[in-house]
Amino acid sequence: MAKDGILSAEMVSEGMVHQERLVNRLQHMYRSLSLSGHNLSDVSVLSNYVHLQKLILPHNQIKDLSCVSHMPCLVILDASHNEISTFFDFEPPKKLKEVNFSYNLLTEMKSLFAYESLSKLILDYNSISEITGLEQCYRLTHLSLAHNKISRISGLDGLPLTYLCLRGNQLQKIDGLENVKSLQVLDLSLNRVTCLTGLQSLQLLCSINLEKNQISEIHECKHIHNLLLLRDLNLLENPLQEQPNYRLAVIFLLQHLTMLDQEVVTAEEKVTSVNKYDPPMDLVAARDHMTNLVYQLMQPQVLFDSTLPSVDSPYPLLVLTGPQGCGKRELVHRLCQEFCDYFCYGVSHATREPYSGEENGIDYHFINEEDFQNMIRMGKFIQTMQYKGHRFGLSRDTIEGAAREGLACCVHMELEGALSLKKSCFKPRFILVIPSQEEIYISHLKSRGLYTPAQIDAAVSRIDLYIRTNERHPGFFDNVVPCGNERKRFVTEEFYHNLPTPWRDIWILLMDFMIMIVKVGGTLASFLCSQTVCYYNVLQTRVQVKQQIDEITSLKSIHYTFSLITACIRETQLPNICVYLST
Numbered sequence: 001m002a003k004d005g006i007l008s009a010e011m012v013s014e015g016m017v018h019q020e021r022l023v024n025r026l027q028h029m030y031r032s033l034s035l036s037g038h039n040l041s042d043v044s045v046l047s048n049y050v051h052l053q054k055l056i057l058p059h060n061q062i063k064d065l066s067c068v069s070h071m072p073c074l075v076i077l078d079a080s081h082n083e084i085s086t087f088f089d090f091e092p093p094k095k096l097k098e099v100n101f102s103y104n105l106l107t108e109m110k111s112l113f114a115y116e117s118l119s120k121l122i123l124d125y126n127s128i129s130e131i132t133g134l135e136q137c138y139r140l141t142h143l144s145l146a147h148n149k150i151s152r153i154s155g156l157d158g159l160p161l162t163y164l165c166l167r168g169n170q171l172q173k174i175d176g177l178e179n180v181k182s183l184q185v186l187d188l189s190l191n192r193v194t195c196l197t198g199l200q201s202l203q204l205l206c207s208i209n210l211e212k213n214q215i216s217e218i219h220e221c222k223h224i225h226n227l228l229l230l231r232d233l234n235l236l237e238n239p240l241q242e243q244p245n246y247r248l249a250v251i252f253l254l255q256h257l258t259m260l261d262q263e264v265v266t267a268e269e270k271v272t273s274v275n276k277y278d279p280p281m282d283l284v285a286a287r288d289h290m291t292n293l294v295y296q297l298m299q300p301q302v303l304f305d306s307t308l309p310s311v312d313s314p315y316p317l318l319v320l321t322g323p324q325g326c327g328k329r330e331l332v333h334r335l336c337q338e339f340c341d342y343f344c345y346g347v348s349h350a351t352r353e354p355y356s357g358e359e360n361g362i363d364y365h366f367i368n369e370e371d372f373q374n375m376i377r378m379g380k381f382i383q384t385m386q387y388k389g390h391r392f393g394l395s396r397d398t399i400e401g402a403a404r405e406g407l408a409c410c411v412h413m414e415l416e417g418a419l420s421l422k423k424s425c426f427k428p429r430f431i432l433v434i435p436s437q438e439e440i441y442i443s444h445l446k447s448r449g450l451y452t453p454a455q456i457d458a459a460v461s462r463i464d465l466y467i468r469t470n471e472r473h474p475g476f477f478d479n480v481v482p483c484g485n486e487r488k489r490f491v492t493e494e495f496y497h498n499l500p501t502p503w504r505d506i507w508i509l510l511m512d513f514m515i516m517i518v519k520v521g522g523t524l525a526s527f528l529c530s531q532t533v534c535y536y537n538v539l540q541t542r543v544q545v546k547q548q549i550d551e552i553t554s555l556k557s558i559h560y561t562f563s564l565i566t567a568c569i570r571e572t573q574l575p576n577i578c579v580y581l582s583t
C-alpha cells in the first residue's frame with residue numbers, strides 16, 4: 001500500500017507487468033503497469049516512465065493524471081474508480097486507443113480532436129449531461145456513457161461507432177443517431193424511452209437493449225421492422241409486456257430475431273406468430289373448412305332430407321373467382337340467365353350493408369354479424385370468409401335449393417373461399433376472372449363509386465396473388481378469363497358484319513358478355529357433360545336419369561355451339577382469344 005498515497009519507484013517496479021531490454025541491453029523498457037486498489041492519490045513519479053504503453057490504475061484516489069503527458073507511447077489507459085474531475089487533462093499521447101474513466105467525477109466532456117487514434121472510450125458512472133467534443137474522433141468505434149445524466153443524444157453524427165451504451169441516463173426519445181450508420185450494438189436500457197422512432201435508418205444494428213424503459217405499444221416495433229440484421233432485442237420491463245400475446249406479436253413483426261428478452265426465439269414461435277397474425281391462405285381455408293364441418297357434424301342428422309353429395313358423389317358447382325369488382329358477379333348472373341336450364345345463382349350471405357340497387361336474396365342474403373355467427377354455430381355454412389371487415393358465406397341451404405331444382409349452383413367468391421371449397425367434398429370447377437389491364441380495372445373500380453382509394457389499392461394488389469396462384473399451381477383454376485376491354489376491341493361493327501349469318505345470331509345472343517362466356521365455354525360445356533351424370537345419380541330417380549340423357553344431348557349441342565364460335569373466332573384471327581380458348 002502506498003504511504004500517504006504517493007506512488008514510489010519501488011511500487012512501480014512491483015507493478016510492472018511487462019518489461020523489455022532496450023537494444024543496448026543495459027536499460028530496461030517498461031511496457032505495462034498495473035496498480036489496482038493501492039489508495040494512490042499522487043502518481044507523478046510515472047512522468048519518468050516514458051515507454052509505458054499500458055497503464056492500469058483503477059480503484060485509487062487519483063485526481064491528477066498529468067504524468068500521462070510524458071508517455072507518448074501510451075495505448076491503453078484505465079483510470080476507472082478514481083477521483084478525476086478534469087476531462088483528459090494531459091498532453092495527448094498520439095497512439096492512445098482505449099481510455100476508461102468510468103466511476104470518476106467528470107461533469108463535462110471537452111474536445112478530443114487531438115486524440116485521433118482513440119477507438120474505445122468508457123465514461124460510465126460520471127455526471128456528464130451532454131455528449132460533446134467527439135466530432136474529430138474518426139476512429140472511435142466503442143463509446144460507453146452508462147449511468148450519466150444525458151437527456152438527449154447529440155454530437156455523434158458521422159462517427160464510426162459500432163457499439164454505443166447509454167444505459168441508465170435520462171433519455172425520453174431516440175434521436176441524434178440517424179447518421180451513426182455503422183452502429184451494430186445499442187444499449188439504451190434504463191432510460192425513459194417511449195417510442196422507437198429514430199432507429200429505422202440504422203441498417204447494421206444487430207442488438208438493441210431497451211430493458212426498463214417506457215415503451216407501451218407493440219406497434220412501436222414497426223419502426224425497427226426493416227432492420228434485417230437485428231437478431232437480439234431486449235424489451236424486458238417495459239409496459240408493452242403486459243399486452244396480450246406480447247411475445248408472439250413482437251416475433252411476428254420482427255421475424256429475423258433470434259433472441260427476445262434474453263430468451264431464444266424458437267422456430268415454433270415464429271410459425272405460431274405467422275399463423276396467428278398473417279396466416280397463409282391455405283391455413284385460413286383449412287381452419288374455415290374444419291370449423292364448418294365440425295359445426296355441421298354437431299347438428300342433428302339431416303341425411304335423408306339432403307340431396308347434396310357425399311365424398312363419393314360430387315355435386316356440380318361452378319365457381320368464378322377473382323379480385324373484387326372484376327366482373328365475376330355480373331358474369332355469374334349472366335350465365336345463370338343465359339343458361340337457366342342448367343345453372344342457378346348461389347346467393348351467398350354477407351354482413352356488409354347493401355349497395356344501392358342491391359336486393360336482399362338476389363345479390364346476397366344480407367344479415368348482421370350476430371346472425372352470421374349463429375349460422376356458423378348451427379353448421380349452416382359450407383364455406384365462409386372475412387373480407388375487408390365483412391363476412392361472406394355460402395350456405396348448404398343455398399346449394400340444396402339449387403340441387404332440388406335440378407340445377408348446378410354457380411357462385412362467385414374470393415380466392416380464400418375457393419381454397420376452402422377445394423377442401424370440401426364438392427368438386428367444383430373454378431374459373432379465374434382476372435383483370436388483364438390494371439389501369440382499366442382501376443378506372444372501373446373508381447367508376448363504381450363504392451370504394452375508398454385504399455380499398456382500390458388493396459383490390460389491385462390482389463391481382464398478383466391470383467396470377468401467382470395460377471402460375472405456381474397449374475390446374476388450380478380450370479380456366480382463366482381475362483377481363484379488360486377486349487370486348488370493346490373485338491365486338492366492332494365491322495367484325496360483326498363480316499360474320500356468316502348463323503354465327504352472327506350467336507353473337508347477338510351473347511352480346512355483352514360474349515367474349516367472357518365464350519372463354520368460359522370450353523370449361524362450362526365439358527364440366528356440365530361430365531358432372532351432370534353425378535348430379536342425377538344423387539337424385540336417384542328413374543325419371544331424372546331419363547332426363548339426364550336428353551339434357552346431355554342438348555349440352556353436347558351447347559358444346560358444339562361453343563366450338564363453332566371458337567372456330568369462327570379463329571377464322572377472324574383474333575389471337576388473344578384463341579390462346580385463352582386453347583388453354
Ligand SMILES: Nc1ncnc2c1ncn2[C@@H]1O[C@H](COP(=O)(O)OP(=O)(O)OP(=O)(O)O)[C@@H](O)[C@H]1O
Pocket residue numbers: 322323324325326327328329330348349352383384385387392393394412413414416417418450
Ligand atoms: N361466400 C363467399 N366467400 C368468399 N368470397 C365471397 C363470398 N361471397 C362473395 N365473396 C367475394 O367477396 C368480395 C367482396 O364482395 P362484395 O360484394 O362486397 O364485392 P363487390 O364490391 O360488390 O365486388 P364484386 O362485383 O366482385 O362482387 C367479392 O370479391 C366477392 O366475390
